Amino acid sequence: MSATDSCCDHLPGLLSIEQAIEQLLAQATAVAEPEPVELAAAAGRVLAQDLASPLDVPGFDNSAMDGYALHSRDLEAARNAGLPVTQRITAGSVGERLQPGCAARIFTGAPLPEGADTVVMQEHCRAADERVWIETTATAGANIRPRGNDIAAGDTVLERGTLLQAAHLGLAASVGIGTVEVSRRLRVGVFSTGDELVEPGKPLAPGHIYNSNRYQLNALLMAQGCEVLDLGSIADDFNSTREALLQAAAQADLVMTTGGVSVGEEDHVKAALQTVGELTLWRIRMKPGKPLAFGRIGDTPFIGLPGNPVSVFVTFLLIARPYLQALQGRTDARPRRYPVRAGFDYRASQRREYVRVRLHDGADGMPVAETFSRQGSDVLSSVAWANGLAEIPEDATVQAGDTVSFLPFAEWTR
Numbered sequence: 001m002s003a004t005d006s007c008c009d010h011l012p013g014l015l016s017i018e019q020a021i022e023q024l025l026a027q028a029t030a031v032a033e034p035e036p037v038e039l040a041a042a043a044g045r046v047l048a049q050d051l052a053s054p055l056d057v058p059g060f061d062n063s064a065m066d067g068y069a070l071h072s073r074d075l076e077a078a079r080n081a082g083l084p085v086t087q088r089i090t091a092g093s094v095g096e097r098l099q100p101g102c103a104a105r106i107f108t109g110a111p112l113p114e115g116a117d118t119v120v121m122q123e124h125c126r127a128a129d130e131r132v133w134i135e136t137t138a139t140a141g142a143n144i145r146p147r148g149n150d151i152a153a154g155d156t157v158l159e160r161g162t163l164l165q166a167a168h169l170g171l172a173a174s175v176g177i178g179t180v181e182v183s184r185r186l187r188v189g190v191f192s193t194g195d196e197l198v199e200p201g202k203p204l205a206p207g208h209i210y211n212s213n214r215y216q217l218n219a220l221l222m223a224q225g226c227e228v229l230d231l232g233s234i235a236d237d238f239n240s241t242r243e244a245l246l247q248a249a250a251q252a253d254l255v256m257t258t259g260g261v262s263v264g265e266e267d268h269v270k271a272a273l274q275t276v277g278e279l280t281l282w283r284i285r286m287k288p289g290k291p292l293a294f295g296r297i298g299d300t301p302f303i304g305l306p307g308n309p310v311s312v313f314v315t316f317l318l319i320a321r322p323y324l325q326a327l328q329g330r331t332d333a334r335p336r337r338y339p340v341r342a343g344f345d346y347r348a349s350q351r352r353e354y355v356r357v358r359l360h361d362g363a364d365g366m367p368v369a370e371t372f373s374r375q376g377s378d379v380l381s382s383v384a385w386a387n388g389l390a391e392i393p394e395d396a397t398v399q400a401g402d403t404v405s406f407l408p409f410a411e412w413t414r
């Protein structure tokens, strides 16, 4: 594109990505119907309640080290004459009150005995004949994990809307919660459109292609914690499309399709949807992925992704995903953009461009993004090769060495 093409017309009638997301979110109602699940099965689910701790964690003052517990007023004596070791306290056991002038052998996690206020790590001690000597300077009050250090009883430990991942499950377990209320999984009815589509594993007839969107979209949805109701692929025909829309909507919280949302004669989604609900066809100022349909079938929301496989991937992550999260009641932050160095020259069109890139280590420590050689919206190898997208603003010219925004795929998969 020449400089004169890009300077004047800013594609009126096209929505920005932010406008599209905002409009979707304005119409998003989170699925209610929380259900209890055992903690062991709660990974990847969305918490439907605030969780408060019923107890202090740790529940008692305990030792952070394997060593010797004593009172700080006996530190000096322990360095000179040593102290008698009068008890041995392991994790899970409870010792007795420590008498003045005595020490207790103690292990990590064991409760500090009454009468002690300091633990000296065993590496700093010498023990012989049931006595212990401290060989270095020790600090009064050291190596103790006080009761409530992590969590105080009554604290909210996890908020409603949290996608439960490893640390959250560990935290809930640490306060003794064995069952949590989570949102019901979002049910998404899915089908691909296109007379040309053949399922992988079957022979390919002339002029046909394998259906890749189905496998890609299902996996993207499952990675978002959705339950997929897969209706397969539907012919480019008004009645079949209409039937599939109704069938999907009857069972699902949301219907998503790929293809058939352009304005060609063989694009039937638009017409079919208009007879069973309502359609808004958006053209979004992004590349890949300009055409995107949004609407409803009866009361069931509908998103029609483009047909080109790379466009499916990019519009799903950038536009459909925030909406899915809202329907799931998720409150996570939007994905971050990270500054990286461009390892390429690029001239963007009047649309914001999402270039498939892979990061490698730059000489100065800043990551450098390399582009895949072919960036067409049909080139699915570019997505499989990449580990993220470089976001190039409308009309921008990027030169190797410039800073660009990088959106890592890893942050998006959940």
Ligand code: AMP
Residues within 6 Å of the ligand: 192, 193, 194, 196, 197, 209, 210, 211, 212, 213, 214, 258, 259, 260, 261, 262, 264, 306, 307, 308, 309
């Ligand atoms: P459409 O929007 O239906 O015109 O599709 C645009 C392009 O994407 C065409 O080249 C289609 O063949 C291709 N396409 C549509 N659906 C799929 C699919 N499920 N798998 C692979 N390619 C597809």
Ligand code: MG
Residues within 6 Å of the ligand: 193, 194, 195, 236, 259, 260, 266, 267, 307
């Ligand atoms: Mg088509």
